[in-house]
Amino acid sequence: MISIQPPDPDxxxxxxxxxxxxxxxxxKRAQQQRRKSDWSDAKSWYQQSLNTWHRxxxxxxxxxDSFQVCDPxxxx
Numbered sequence: 076m077i078s079i080q081p082p083d084p085d086x087x088x089x090x091x092x093x094x095x096x097x098x099x100x101x102x103k104r105a106q107q108q109r110r111k112s113d114w115s116d117a118k119s120w121y122q123q124s125l126n127t128w129h130r131x132x133x134x135x136x137x138x139x140d141s142f143q144v145c146d147p148x149x150x151x
Contacts, residue, residue, distance in 0.1 A: 101116040
């Protein structure tokens with residue numbers, strides 16, 4: 076749903092949020108297990124989240140269907 080043109084706005088919000096959460100999980104795993112590959116995974120997930128946020132015209136904390144998502148400004 077995010078690859079169709081135009082993409083579904085709710086799907087973009089859901090994907091951006093999910094990618095960010097996967098980045099957080101990878102980061103926590105990297106902190107616990109001290110593996111470089113986990114840091115790389117976290118970076119990759121956060122980058123995917125940022126790329127998806129950039130596809131949204133006016134990103135907000137709430138998707139069009141009113142579900143809450145992460146703050147786009149915190150994905151760095």
